[in-house]
Structures are given as structure tokens and as C-alpha cells.
Amino acid sequence: MANGSPRKVIVNERAAKRLRDGHVWVYASDVLNDAGAKPGAMVHVTGPKDKILGSAIYSSSSQIKLRLVGREALRSEEELLQLVRQRLAEAVSYRTKVVHNSNACRLVFSEADRLPGLIVDRYNDVFTVQVLTQAWAAPERKQAIVAALKDFTGAENIVERADARIRELEQLPEMESGLVAGKKSSKRADVDEVAEKTVKLLKACVPAAVPGIAFLSGGQSDEEATAHLDAMNRIGDLPWKLTFSYGRALQHAPQKAWSGRSENVAAAQRAFAHRARMNGLASMGQWKSDLERKAA
Numbered sequence: 001m002a003n004g005s006p007r008k009v010i011v012n013e014r015a016a017k018r019l020r021d022g023h024v025w026v027y028a029s030d031v032l033n034d035a036g037a038k039p040g041a042m043v044h045v046t047g048p049k050d051k052i053l054g055s056a057i058y059s060s061s062s063q064i065k066l067r068l069v070g071r072e073a074l075r076s077e078e079e080l081l082q083l084v085r086q087r088l089a090e091a092v093s094y095r096t097k098v099v100h101n102s103n104a105c106r107l108v109f110s111e112a113d114r115l116p117g118l119i120v121d122r123y124n125d126v127f128t129v130q131v132l133t134q135a136w137a138a139p140e141r142k143q144a145i146v147a148a149l150k151d152f153t154g155a156e157n158i159v160e161r162a163d164a165r166i167r168e169l170e171q172l173p174e175m176e177s178g179l180v181a182g183k184k185s186s187k188r189a190d191v192d193e194v195a196e197k198t199v200k201l202l203k204a205c206v207p208a209a210v211p212g213i214a215f216l217s218g219g220q221s222d223e224e225a226t227a228h229l230d231a232m233n234r235i236g237d238l239p240w241k242l243t244f245s246y247g248r249a250l251q252h253a254p255q256k257a258w259s260g261r262s263e264n265v266a267a268a269q270r271a272f273a274h275r276a277r278m279n280g281l282a283s284m285g286q287w288k289s290d291l292e293r294k295a296a
Contacts, residue, residue, distance in 0.1 A: 005075075006041070006042050006043050006044045006055065006073075006074065006075075007034075007035040007036065007037045007041060007043045007044070007058075008035055008043070008044045008046055009031060009033065009034050009035055009037055009043045009044065009045055009046070009056070009058065009065075009066060010031070010032045010033040010035075010046050010047070010048065010050075011026050011030050011031055011032060011045060011046070011047060011048075011053070011066070012030050012031075012032055012047075012048060013047065013048055014030055015027070015030035015031075015047075016047035016048070016051075016053055019045065019053045019054065019068065020053070023068075024067060024068040024111055024116065025064050025066065025067060025068070026045065026056070026064075026065055026066035026068075027063055027064060027065060028062075028063050028064075028065045030065075031065050031066070032048065034058070034065070037058045037060075038058075038060070039058070039059065039060040039061070039134045039171070040057065040058065040059070040060075040133070040134035040135040040136075040137065040138055041057070041058045041135075042055060042056070042057055042058075042069070042074060042077065042080045042135070043055070043056055043057075043058045043066070044056075044073050045066055045068065052073050053068075053071075054068050054069075054070055054071040054072065054073070055068070055069050055070045055072065055073055055074040055080070056068045056069060057069060057116065057117065057133060057134075057135035058134075058135070059133055059134050059135075059170060060134065060171065061134070061169065061170055061171040062133065062134075062169060062170060064133075067111070067116035067117055067133060067135075068116070069083065069114070069115075069116065070083060070114075081141065081144045084115065084141070084144060084145065084148070085144065085148045087113060087114050087115050088108065088115070088120075088145070088148045088149065088152060089148070089152050090113070091107060091108045091113040091115070091120075092107060092152040092153055094113075095107055095122075103122070103123075103124045103125075104121075104122055104123050104124065105121070105122055106119070106120070106121050106122075107120040107121060107122050107127070107153075108120035110132065116133065117131065117132040117133030117135060117136060118130070118131065118132065118136050118145070119132065119161075120149065122153070125155070125156065125157055126157045126158075126159060127149055127153065127155045127157065127158045127159070128158075128159045128160070128161045129142075129145065129146070129149070129158060129159070129160050129161065129180070130160070130161045130162075130163065131160070131172075132163075132166055132170075133170060134170050134171070134172065137170075137172050142160075142180075146158055146180055158180050159177060159178065159180065160175075160177060160178060160180045161177045162175045162176060162177045162178075176216050176217065176247060176248065177216065178220075191224075191227050191228055191231045192231055194228055194231070195228060195231035195232040195234075195235060196235065198228075198232060199232050199235050199238070202240075203239075206240065208239035208240065210239075210240050211240060211241065212240050212241035212242070212243055213240055213241070213242055213243070214243050214244060214245035215228075215229060215242070215243070215244055215245065215246075216245060216246065216247070217244075217246040217247065217248055217249030217250075220249060221249070222249045222250075222252055222253055222275060223289070223292055225244070225246055225249040225279075226249070226275075226278050226279050226282045226287055226292075227282070227287070227289070229242065229243075229244055229279065229282040229283060229287075230281070230282035230285055230286075230287035233282065233283060233284060233285030234285040235285075236285070241283075242283065243283045244279045244282070244283060246279065249275070249279075250272065250275050250276065250279070251272075253271040253272070253274070253275055254268040254269070254271040254272040254275070255268070256271075257270075257271040278291060278292065
């Protein structure tokens with residue numbers, strides 16, 4: 001987000017009283033003047049008598065217009081990022097004290113950890129980050145959150161979990177869940193290990209009565225997504241069908257071949273047919289990497 005003095009958002013007396021009583025949300029109906037605040041901006045909240053009530057993150061689309069991050073008036077983006085880092089450290093420290101005999105927990109729970117609209121979960125050595133409001137979708141803020149998680153937990157593998165409905169409500173661009181840190185890890189698991197552990201987890205958690213499970217490509221390359229699907233199906237003895245619901249991993253190659261030029265339509269169609277065939281084979285455990293070398 002851009003630097004500069006935070007905008008001053010004026011709320012009515014009802015909202016001001018709720019904030020003074022300890023509440024941390026302000027609804028759209030209680031905002032008198034948003035001062036032209038931009039989506040996700042850090043703003044100062046004031047009552048009708050111009051008294052500062054605290055600093056908040058602003059949403060241009062949600063009915064929850066303001067989420068308080070502090071009772072003080074933060075002066076800059078740098079101060080906001082420092083506060084986020086401090087609260088992430090406190091959240092991690094608290095879980096270290098209270099979570100025992102488990103390597104899975106909710107590490108950050110939004111308002112409960114005074115980080116509204118941010119969820120962080122830990123599953124062994126994999127951490128997931130979920131953004132529930134416009135403020136944390138800003139690239140520099142997201143990078144700061146990921147960097148702090150690495151510093152305070154030693155995390156090497158961090159996945160951003162995308163909730164399509166929430167992103168739509170917050171008017172955020174569509175995206176798939178995917179890895180934001182860990183691609184360069186020296187401990188990266190190979191395809192067969194990922195397949196084995198994924199199938200083991202699915203068998204432990206998904207009833208056999210479920211007819212099928214469709215995977216997203218999750219930020220993998222086209223061929224990586226196909227290889228992982230194939231490896232799971234090669235294990236065999238699966239009670240459900242494992243298949244694909246890929247977006248980017250089906251579309252990337254044909255889009256690149258097309259490049260917006262009418263004369264490339266046929267090449268794009270061949271590229272799409274090739275990727276569809278590769279994933280069709282993978283869904284039956286019959287894909288081979290040397291098939292990728294053949295012309296689409």
C-alpha cells in the first residue's frame with residue numbers, strides 16, 4: 001500500500017460507543033464519511049466529534065467496513081507492518097506455551113489474535129495463510145506476513161489458501177490456492193512421497209462412499225500437476241476416483257501458444273488437447289513423462 005498520512009474515516013455515535021466498549025468492527029451503515037479511502041487502506045477512525053478512536057483496515061466492499069487493529073493512531077504503513085510483526089510473534093509464542101503433543105494448530109485466529117481478517121494454520125511443517133479481507137492481499141503486506149512466519153517459526157513451506165467466495169465478496173481477483181514459500185527448500189519431497197502421504201491422508205479422512213476427489217493444480221507447473229495426479233492413481237486400491245479440476249495447468253500452454261493471434265488458434269487447440277490427454281491418462285495412472293516430449 002502507498003505511504004502517506006492515513007485517511008480519517010468518520011463513524012456515527014453508535015459505532016463510536018461500540019468501539020469504546022471494546023468492539024472491533026464497524027459496519028457500512030455506521031460510516032458517515034470514508035474520506036475516499038482506498039480498498040485495504042489503513043485508516044484512522046474518528047467519532048462525530050472528531051476524536052480518534054483507533055486505527056483500522058478498510059474494506060470498500062464488505063459490510064464490515066472497518067476492522068480495528070489498534071486503539072492508537074498509527075502514523076504510517078511502516079508502523080502497521082511493525083505491529084503485524086509484533087502480533088504474529090505474540091501469537092506464535094502463545095501457541096508454543098499452550099499447544100502440547102501436537103504439531104497441528106491454528107496459529108493465528110483473526111480478531112482473537114488482534115490480526116483481523118488473517119488466518120494461519122499449521123500442519124506439521126506446512127503452514128497455510130488465508131486472507132479474509134482486502135488489507136492483507138496487498139503484495140508488500142503479504143510478503144511481510146510470510147517473512148515474519150519464517151522468522152518466528154522456521155517455516156519453509158507456506159501455502160496461501162484461497163476461498164473463492166470470500167475473495168468474491170472482498171472484490172479480490174480470482175486465484176487458486178498455492179505455494180508461496182518452499183519451492184527452493186532443500187527438503188522438498190519428491191512426487192512419489194507426496195502421492196503416498198496424500199493418499200494416506202485421504203484414506204484416513206474421506207469416506208469411501210464419496211464418489212470422487214478432484215484436485216486443483218495449486219500453483220504447480222503443467223507437468224508437475226499431471227505427475228502428482230498420476231502418482232496417486234498408480235498406488236491403486238483407491239475407494240474413490242482421483243481426477244483433476246485444473247484451471248491454470250490446463251490453460252497455460254494453450255494461452256501461450258495462442259498469444260492473442262488468430263493464426264495461432266489451431267496450435268492453441270492442439271496444446272489444450274495435449275494437456276487434456278495427459279491429465280486424462282494421469283487420472284487412470286497411465287501417464288509417462290516421455291509422452292510430454294511428443295508434439296501436442
